[in-house]
Amino acid sequence: MTERVAIITALILERPLCFDCLCAKSGMKPLSVNRLLGQIGRVVKVHRMPKARCRSCGENRPTVSVDRSPREKNDAPDPLLHRALALLRSRADKGVCTKCLGEALGRSAKDVQTSLQRIEQHAGFRRQFGTCAICEKHRLVLEASDSRS
Numbered sequence: 001m002t003e004r005v006a007i008i009t010a011l012i013l014e015r016p017l018c019f020d021c022l023c024a025k026s027g028m029k030p031l032s033v034n035r036l037l038g039q040i041g042r043v044v045k046v047h048r049m050p051k052a053r054c055r056s057c058g059e060n061r062p063t064v065s066v067d068r069s070p071r072e073k074n075d076a077p078d079p080l081l082h083r084a085l086a087l088l089r090s091r092a093d094k095g096v097c098t099k100c101l102g103e104a105l106g107r108s109a110k111d112v113q114t115s116l117q118r119i120e121q122h123a124g125f126r127r128q129f130g131t132c133a134i135c136e137k138h139r140l141v142l143e144a145s146d147s148r149s
């Protein structure tokens with residue numbers, strides 16, 4: 001389910017698409033897309049424009065898009081989060097576990113843990129079981145997945 005949320009988010013990230021194109025590109029049914037948009041709306045602001053140019057078909061139609069910034073009370077930039085994201089991106093398709101991520105960033109795993117919850121809200125990142133690129137243990141790792149989409 002979270003993966004489908006990530007797919008939809010990635011498609012409309014700072015790029016308005018009309019509903020038809022969004023369904024076509026995601027390969028999902030309108031009902032599912034609508035439900036996923038509802039879920040996404042709880043994390044980031046979903047902009048629904050009654051009439052805007054769809055970046056895919058170029059028609060002026062009702063579109064949806066999302067901003068990159070998550071909707072949060074404390075919207076202060078999180079330098080740790082940024083470094084973590086950069087590190088994960090630089091590792092391409094390899095995941096990194098929390099402990100190693102913490103060590104690489106010079107922070108405790110506990111510090112990283114709070115940032116992880118934010119990372120999961122970012123499109124293009126996921127958490128799953130895999131082999132950590134650093135310690136090579138099989139555990140929950142975070143990885144950038146935007147290179148695959």
Ligand SMILES: [Zn+2]
Binds near residue numbers: 017022055058
């Ligand atoms: Zn369109």
Ligand SMILES: [Zn+2]
Binds near residue numbers: 096
């Ligand atoms: Zn590790």
